[in-house]
Every structure is written in structure tokens, then in C-alpha cells.
Amino acid sequence: MTNMHYTLTFNTAAVKYQLHSSFGALDSLIDPANSIIITDTDVAGLYPHLFTGHRTVIIPAGERNKTLETVQYITEQLLQHQAHRKTFLVGIGGGTVTDITGFVASIYMRGLPFGFVPTTLLGMVDAAIGGKNGVNMGLHKNLLGTITQPQFILYFPSFLETLPIEEWSNGFAEVIKYACIFDKELFEELSDNNINYYQQNREALTTLISRCVDWKNKTVLEDEKESDKRKLLNFGHTAGHALETQYHIPHGHAVALGMIIACMVSEQVEGLDISVRKKLVALLQQYKLPTMISFDIEQVMNLLKMDKKRTTDTIDYIVLEGIGKAIIKNIQFDTIEKALVSFKDAGNY
Amino acid sequence: MTNMHYTLTFNTAAVKYQLHSSFGALDSLIDPANSIIITDTDVAGLYPHLFTGHRTVIIPAGERNKTLETVQYITEQLLQHQAHRKTFLVGIGGGTVTDITGFVASIYMRGLPFGFVPTTLLGMVDAAIGGKNGVNMGLHKNLLGTITQPQFILYFPSFLETLPIEEWSNGFAEVIKYACIFDKELFEELSDNNINYYQQNREALTTLISRCVDWKNKTVLEDEKESDKRKLLNFGHTAGHALETQYHIPHGHAVALGMIIACMVSEQVEGLDISVRKKLVALLQQYKLPTMISFDIEQVMNLLKMDKKRTTDTIDYIVLEGIGKAIIKNIQFDTIEKALVSFKDAGNY
Numbered sequence: 001m002t003n004m005h006y007t008l009t010f011n012t013a014a015v016k017y018q019l020h021s022s023f024g025a026l027d028s029l030i031d032p033a034n035s036i037i038i039t040d041t042d043v044a045g046l047y048p049h050l051f052t053g054h055r056t057v058i059i060p061a062g063e064r065n066k067t068l069e070t071v072q073y074i075t076e077q078l079l080q081h082q083a084h085r086k087t088f089l090v091g092i093g094g095g096t097v098t099d100i101t102g103f104v105a106s107i108y109m110r111g112l113p114f115g116f117v118p119t120t121l122l123g124m125v126d127a128a129i130g131g132k133n134g135v136n137m138g139l140h141k142n143l144l145g146t147i148t149q150p151q152f153i154l155y156f157p158s159f160l161e162t163l164p165i166e167e168w169s170n171g172f173a174e175v176i177k178y179a180c181i182f183d184k185e186l187f188e189e190l191s192d193n194n195i196n197y198y199q200q201n202r203e204a205l206t207t208l209i210s211r212c213v214d215w216k217n218k219t220v221l222e223d224e225k226e227s228d229k230r231k232l233l234n235f236g237h238t239a240g241h242a243l244e245t246q247y248h249i250p251h252g253h254a255v256a257l258g259m260i261i262a263c264m265v266s267e268q269v270e271g272l273d274i275s276v277r278k279k280l281v282a283l284l285q286q287y288k289l290p291t292m293i294s295f296d297i298e299q300v301m302n303l304l305k306m307d308k309k310r311t312t313d314t315i316d317y318i319v320l321e322g323i324g325k326a327i328i329k330n331i332q333f334d335t336i337e338k339a340l341v342s343f344k345d346a347g348n349y
Numbered sequence: 350m351t352n353m354h355y356t357l358t359f360n361t362a363a364v365k366y367q368l369h370s371s372f373g374a375l376d377s378l379i380d381p382a383n384s385i386i387i388t389d390t391d392v393a394g395l396y397p398h399l400f401t402g403h404r405t406v407i408i409p410a411g412e413r414n415k416t417l418e419t420v421q422y423i424t425e426q427l428l429q430h431q432a433h434r435k436t437f438l439v440g441i442g443g444g445t446v447t448d449i450t451g452f453v454a455s456i457y458m459r460g461l462p463f464g465f466v467p468t469t470l471l472g473m474v475d476a477a478i479g480g481k482n483g484v485n486m487g488l489h490k491n492l493l494g495t496i497t498q499p500q501f502i503l504y505f506p507s508f509l510e511t512l513p514i515e516e517w518s519n520g521f522a523e524v525i526k527y528a529c530i531f532d533k534e535l536f537e538e539l540s541d542n543n544i545n546y547y548q549q550n551r552e553a554l555t556t557l558i559s560r561c562v563d564w565k566n567k568t569v570l571e572d573e574k575e576s577d578k579r580k581l582l583n584f585g586h587t588a589g590h591a592l593e594t595q596y597h598i599p600h601g602h603a604v605a606l607g608m609i610i611a612c613m614v615s616e617q618v619e620g621l622d623i624s625v626r627k628k629l630v631a632l633l634q635q636y637k638l639p640t641m642i643s644f645d646i647e648q649v650m651n652l653l654k655m656d657k658k659r660t661t662d663t664i665d666y667i668v669l670e671g672i673g674k675a676i677i678k679n680i681q682f683d684t685i686e687k688a689l690v691s692f693k694d695a696g697n698y
Contacts, residue, residue: 108492110495132459308459
């Protein structure tokens with residue numbers, strides 16, 4: 001089994017990464033008497049035995065519940081459990097659970113220690129890593145949040161045995177993202193395989209997860225506060241977030257579509273060869289991700305103009321020079337609008 | 350005029366402190382086109398001219414509005430103003446305004462730059478300084494918040510010309526607090542004077558403010574995250590916060606009462622001479638602060654058991670060895686309860 005057992009020291013804190021085959025490993029890292037688990041109805045339903053002997057706060061599953069109201073609900077529950085500054089919070093779930101757990105932990109009594117156990121592929125390769133947390137407000141994704149590192153992230157690949165197929169696709173959208181930004185070899189490996197292969201081959205899967213974790217951490221170690229290089233990780237996420245919140249589509253679907261749009265932007269501003277986009281579209285389809293959507297250009301543009309990466313008239317957009325080579329480019333909103341028009345017209349591949 | 354113009358470098362950020370006689374100084378520090386002022390109905394009503402030419406968000410005045418709902422309201426207003434990651438927020442007001450501005454700034458889009466202009470004596474000597482921010486939830490004061498330093502704190506003593514007399518008293522409660530913890534000479538200076546003296550003597554007032562700012566900053570520079578020495582600043586604030594939220598009394602009144610209770614705790618655990626408490630009571634009365642209150646011991650104890658400084662069975666309490674010499678002592682809740690009984694019995698001095 002892939003060896004994943006190390007500590008990374010970020011500017012703000014040290015984070016332990018560990019991969020385990022048995023859930024029992026959690027109890028070696030926390031004191032149940034002094035910790036509270038935060039999870040959602042999906043995970044609690046599938047793994048009820050995990051939570052016996054632990055104080056647990058269960059939130060309703062789904063990104064639509066990643067709100068200030070849920071922060072308030074968790075806070076009230078923490079008060080009921082008499083949580084204090086030294087109480088340890090453990091978020092066990094997908095990106096919604098870890099994002100909201102990290103946010104509550106970073107503001108409850110001005111900060112509690114916390115750790116994550118991601119249960120989805122998307123959480124394992126992306127959402128749980130890097131310290132970004134937050135909640136949505138209306139159509140604005142992660143509008144309120146902080147960057148605060150957890151003390152640990154524990155990987156139990158066996159959680160993936162119960163993961164629905166559409167959640168595998170969502171996770172692979174982020175895996176394909178790393179390949180596009182950093183790793184041409186990974187792009188080729190993915191092209192040679194499919195979801196079923198990774199489901200059947202635990203060694204290949206954990207190696208894949210570990211490779212994505214490394215790409216993300218390498219980037220965050222260099223630029224924790226996203227003043228520069230970390231922005232690369234937003235490849236596909238700018239138009240993607242706008243489509244996600246406006247049309248209530250899963251995050252991985254939105255990133256897939258956003259990456260195609262980013263290729264179209266790259267074709268305009270970097271002269272990216274159209275063959276790159278065609279290869280990406282084929283790969284996304286191979287991993288059961290959508291490559292088109294019906295949408296309204298004006299609605300999406302209005303949301304883009306409120307993106308976190310925006311300044312007054314321009315936006316930092318992540319574009320490709322080729323597969324495995326992304327750069328940050330400050331571009332005009334017009335350029336994105338043109339790409340959206342082409343994307344809408346492209347219709348089908 | 351007292352010279353107050355320097356930059357202090359905390360672990361997390363550098364903070365400029367400046368004292369000015371004219372409000373115009375604000376415009377030399379911010380770009381109105383790229384900043385948004387947050388203030389309350391009291392300040393906006395008294396100084397409407399200050400806000401012309403500035404985008405302004407006005408929240409209802411009063412500690413009872415320091416809530417997540419107001420955070421949501423400010424966030425919606427910031428979205429309307431298309432605030433982005435480089436938008437600068439300026440909190441102009443008392444502790445409620447600066448606490449909530451600092452909190453919103455530390456979480457909106459995961460953090461905006463911000464600065465403060467405290468308009469009350471309490472804000473100038475305490476609330477605006479040190480980076481602690483937050484909102485209340487139910488009876489729990491500052492339950493949700495962060496420690497994030499502003500980029501500047503500007504002092505315009507002329508704001509105090511419109512400060513109601515009860516707000517002078519509230520501010521002096523914190524001034525007396527610094528005297529008790531750190532500064533016997535200040536205790537004596539205060540004993541020799543009264544509110545009227547400082548209202549009439551601008552030089553003495555700014556020297557006093559500057560002295561309090563120095564005490565607070567000296568402490569926060571040593572221990573920004575309140576793992577140790579910063580706890581001293583909570584003298585009078587433990588029982589004080591419980592009385593404040595349970596009985597809806599002003600913060601300064603609560604601190605005054607809390608300091609008397611802390612003396613009674615100190616008499617039990619440090620053998621503090623009763624003459625100290627008598628001097629403190631006399632000084633509080635001289636600055637028109639209350640020295641008794643009708644309260645329910647059980648209600649107050651229940652709230653104390655949820656204080657942020659608590660761990661499981663004990664609490665870090667700030668006790669006096671003498672005037673100007675405070676220490677942190679981990680004590681049992683029983684000890685506080687005994688002090689509350691004595692305080693209730695004391696009735697009158």
C-alpha cells in the first residue's frame with residue numbers, strides 16, 4: 001500500500017498526513033472525551049458504528065447547507081456539548097463537512113484545534129487539503145471563510161467503497177485538473193484508464209490520491225495565502241463556480257465545464273492549440289463528466305464579476321500553455337465573454 | 350499634544366497608530382474609491398459630513414446588534430458595493446463597530462485589509478486595540494470571532510466632545526482596569542482626578558489614552574494569541590461578561606463589578622488585603638461606575654462555566670496581589686461562587 005505518513009509544516013501550522021486501512025486509527029489521534037465529530041446525514045447513515053462513543057454533531061448533507069445558518073446550528077450544538085478552547089473538532093465527510101468544520105473551528109471562541117477525515121475522492125484529493133474553509137452566501141461560493149490549517153488529515157480509502165459513481169466522477173474532475181495544470185504524465189495515465197480501473201485497483205488509486213495530495217501541498221507550501229502560485233489551483237474554477245452556483249450542478253461537473261471554457265480563453269490569449277481542448281473533452285467524457293451545459297451568458301458574467309479573484313476591471317484567470325503547464329493571466333472580462341459565446345456555440349463535440 | 354505616531358509589528362501584521370486633530374487625516378490613509386466605511390446609526394447621525402464621498406454601511410447602534418445577523422447584513426451590503434479582496438474596510442465607531450468590522454474583514458472572501466477609527470473612550474483605550482474581534486451569540490459574548498490585526502488605528506480625540514457622560518464612565522472602567530493590573534501610579538493619578546478633569550484637559554486625556562494603548566500593546570506584543578500574559582487583560586471580565594450578557598448592562602459597568610468580584614476572589618486565594626477592594630470601590634464611584642448589582646448566583650455561575658477561558662473543571666482567573674500587580678491563577682468554580690455570595694451579601698459599601 002502507498003506509504004503516506006508525514007508532517008508538512010506550513011507558515012501557519014504543521015499538518016499530519018496519514019493513510020490507514022482501519023478506522024480505528026482515528027482513536028489513536030484524538031481523545032474522545034475531549035473531541036467532537038462533525039459529520040453529515042449521509043456519512044452518519046452509512047457508518048453509524050464509527051460514531052459510537054463519540055460526541056457527534058450531524059448536519060444535513062449537501063453543498064446547499066454550507067451556509068451561515070449551519071454555522072449557527074453547529075455553534076449551538078457545540079455550546080450544548082460545552083465545547084471550550086481546547087476541544088478538538090474532527091470533520092468527517094466530503095468537502096461541505098470539512099469546509100464548514102474548518103470555518104467553525106477557526107472562529108468558535110476565536111479558534112479550536114481540528115482535523116479532517118475526508119470520505120469522498122474529491123475531499124481526499126482537494127477539498128480537505130490546504131486550509132481554505134468557508135460557507136456560501138446566496139450565489140456566492142465560499143464568500144465567508146478563512147485559511148486555517150487542520151492538525152491532521154487522515155485517509156481511509158475504504159470509505160470510497162460506498163461512494164456513488166457520480167461522486168467518483170466529481171473527484172476525477174479535480175484529478176484531471178492537477179494533470180492539466182502540472183502533470184502531463186498523469187494526463188496520459190488517466191487517458192489510459194477509467195473509473196472502473198481505479199475502483200478495482202486499490203494500489204493505483206492510493207498512488208493517484210497521494211500524487212494529487214503532493215501537487216496541492218507543493219503549491220500551498222509555496223503560497224499558503226494565495227497571493228500568487230496557489231491561484232493556479234483555480235484552473236476551471238472561475239467560470240466553474242459561476243455555473244455551479246447559478247445552475248446548482250455538482251462541483252466536479254462545474255470544474256469540468258470550467259476547464260473547457262478556460263481552454264477556450266487560453267486559445268484566445270495564449271494561442272493554445274485546439275487539440276488540447278479536444279483531448280480534455282475526451283478525457284472528461286471518459287470519466288463520465290459533462291462537457292456541455294445550457295446556460296445564460298449574462299447571468300454567468302454577472303457572477304464572474306463578483307469572483308474573489310477579481311479586482312476592479314480585470315480578473316486573474318488560469319490559462320494553459322499546454323497540458324501540464326498552467327499560468328496566471330490578468331485578463332479583461334470581454335475575453336471570458338467571448339469564450340462563453342464560443343462554448344455555448346460549440347454545443348457538441 | 351501627545352505625540353502618537355508609530356508602527357507596531359505584531360507576529361501576524363504591522364499596525365500603524367496615529368493621533369490626529371483633524372478628521373481629514375483619514376483621507377491620507379485610504380483611497381475613497383477603494384474603501385468602504387462601516388459605522389453605526391449613532392456616529393452617522395452625529396457626524397454625517399464625515400461620510401460624504403465615501404461608500405458607507407451603517408449598522409444599528411448597540412452591543413445587542415453584534416450578531417451573525419449583522420455580519421450577514423454587512424456582507425450583503427459589501428456585495429452590493431462589489432467589494433473584492435483588495436477593498437479596504439474602515440470601522441468608525443465604538444467597540445461594537447470595530448469588533449464586527451474586524452470580524453467581517455477577517456472572513457469576507459477569506460480576508461480584506463481593514464483599519465479602525467475608534468470614536469469612544471472605551472474603543473480608544475481597549476476595544477479597537479489588539480486584533481480580537483467577534484460577535485455575540487445569545488448570552489455568549491464574542492463567541493464567534495478571530496484575532497486579526499487592523500492595518501491602522503487612528504485616534505481623533507475630538508470625537509469625545511460628543512461622547513455621553515455614561516460612555517466616559519464605561520471607558521474609565523477599562524482605564525481603571527489597566528491601573529489595577531499594571532500601573533499603581535496610574536491608579537493614584539486617577540484617584541486624584543475625575544471625569545470632568547480629563548474632559549477639560551485635552552493634554553491629560555491624550556496622555557492617559559496613550560498610556561493605556563501602551564499597556565495593551567505591550568501585552569499583546571508579547572502574547573498575541575492569548576496563550577499566557579494577554580489573559581491578564583481579562584481582569585474583571587470573567588464574572589463581568591456573565592453579568593453583562595445576563596443583565597444587559599453596559600460593558601464598563603460589567604467590568605467595574607467584575608473587578609470587585611475579582612478582588613474578592615483574590616482575597617480568598619492570594620490573601621489580598623481588603624483595603625485594596627475598598628480603594629477600588631471608591632475609585633469606581635468617583636468615575637460614576639456601579640459597585641453593586643442585584644443578580645442571581647446560579648444564572649451567573651452557569652454562564653461562567655461556558656467562559657472562553659475555561660477548560661473542563663477549572664478556569665484561568667485574573668487575581669490581584671496588590672494594586673498594579675495581577676497574576677493568572679487556575680481556580681475552581683467553587684472559589685468564584687464563594688466570591689459571588691460575598692459580593693451579593695456586601696450589598697453596600
